[in-house]
Amino acid sequence: MYLIFGASGGLGLALAQHASARGDTVVAVSRSGRPEAFTGEWIQVQGYEPEHMQPVLQAIEGQTLTGVISALGILHTNNFMPEKRIEDLSAEALEQTYYVNAVLPMLLLQALKSKLPTNSPCVWVQLSAKVGSITDNYLGGWYSYRASKAALNMLLKTAAIELKRTHKQLTIAAIHPGTTDTELSKPFQRRLPADKLYTPELSAERIWQVIENLEPEQSGQLFHWDGKQLPY
Template identity: 45%
Template sequence: MSEDTAALVLGASGGLAQAIIGELMADPEIGTVIAISRSAAPENVSAGTVKPIWIETEYTEPAMAAVVEQLQSFAGRITRVVICHGILHSETLWPEKRLEDISAEALQSVFQANTVVPVLWLKLLHRLLKSKQRCVVAALSARVGSIGDNHLGGWYAYRSSKAALNMMLRTLSIEYGRRVKNVKIISFHPGTTDTALSKPFQASVPSDKLFTPEFVAERLCGIMNEAEIDGQLSYLDWDNKSIPW
């Protein structure tokens, strides 16, 4: 295990994030895995006797900046970042099926989680990530964030927040390409993964298209391992295929 390198998982409490943590912890090239979440570490997040460093925080910019300050000892050592923030539904909001379902409150909540928080992390982390060694950042996006691939409509807040995330990441990748040249950014569509986020929508998904978190985590880490540092944003699915913008 390389003790000089670290991986960072942001928004670490979900099922897919926990599988990604497990995959990263099993990677002999990564010495330390740091998980950031609003909730405490679940008891089952470990690899034998080894556990990730778990930091609890609120997702306000001052609180996030304080976390980045805590991570200063890892400056230049972070080789993987996975941004897992996202919301599709909750007890108080649901994907819109028609115009009448659109509400300002839901739009603001979904955009905050899916677009604003991931971009703030990349704003705050750029000095920490700058290094001579290769670093790959993946943010969980979605195929429904593709404007060119939108043939069904609906899901206004979720679609739009993921499209906005893609544009933010595209813009960030250009500035990172000038200022943090060692970083590659990927906007990643995991497919329909068997987690709480997709649970209410799984009935219509063919069994061979409903993926386990462990399968998606393995595919994502493999894609990150092979990614070329080219100063460009890649919008990829779980099968490493490009998605139209």
Template identity: 40%
Template structure:
């Protein structure tokens, strides 16, 4: 990943901002592009607005070659609304909102940014997923929309890996689980986190960057945790 530029989608969030900072400090990319919903001007990108995603991709296409895209977005709760604990909590509007951010948004980012990856080298497209998106590892149930949206994202990552390999068989497309990170997303659930397992955004970003830097083309289409261990589908 030493050549070209990097793109961070969700750079206004805790993990995304820390990841972009880590890339800047590393200094191995020609440029680090930051996009996010809370950023102004040309850096503004709303996952629910495809036009803003396309505009961001057009900006990146005019710059140095692209070597890394990191999608650091996600939603678990919003306002008073949290993840469902029972069937009676299912709500179609909330399900649509969760899928719009966790699944459809990253898919649209892939639609516009994957074609920008070079046909040579080992470019990486990575999106934040979650361990609870693993179907085979689901023992507790609940959190219906979040689990399902992340499972769907993991399937799309597999699809996108296959598509990307047709252009460049050394490209890498993966989903990443950051662990429990001290951000607004995890705030209501920190009391259940084991000691030493709540990561600050800076540590989480460095751990994810280490995982990305250790990836090989054979890893494309898979989901990996913050410690580099593959998460089953």
């Protein structure tokens, strides 16, 4: 069984549809209602904090999790866009971006830790971003998004070290999906070459290929959509 969080977004839905189409048992979780395009099990929650997880915990009671995939994340809202200059920084953007991109994924892991198998293979995958790599940052800008994804990567690596002691076959991974044609990327697509903008279906297929090849010794790493390890 796979749990997929953020399943109403373009990429989250594509990930759920891909797994369901190939015959996997999927429980899709979102704050929004089930879209017509998805016919599998759907749980609508008020939020992704631990206090809202009871319906999810009930749905997976007695089941063995094969993996958890989280597509949670924001880049912009109606109130702010990625910063081009330090003058564009605001506490609101920094706090909200950090909360959604770094805090919520870890609260999910905290809430579901007891449901992760300790003696069988399992993956915990959070979509991240290459721009969260400190080593790979040559352009600057996008302060809030970069910093929140860098924090996410560190949090996931730290959790991977801890859980390796108790969940020896668990693989925690962050995956960069590439620029996908979703609401998150729409404001930034105009100058993007056509071959660098991927459909949600293609990105989902690539992400699943990375997931299927993950091994426990890779836990805590950041991966490109083609399976290559990215630097922190």
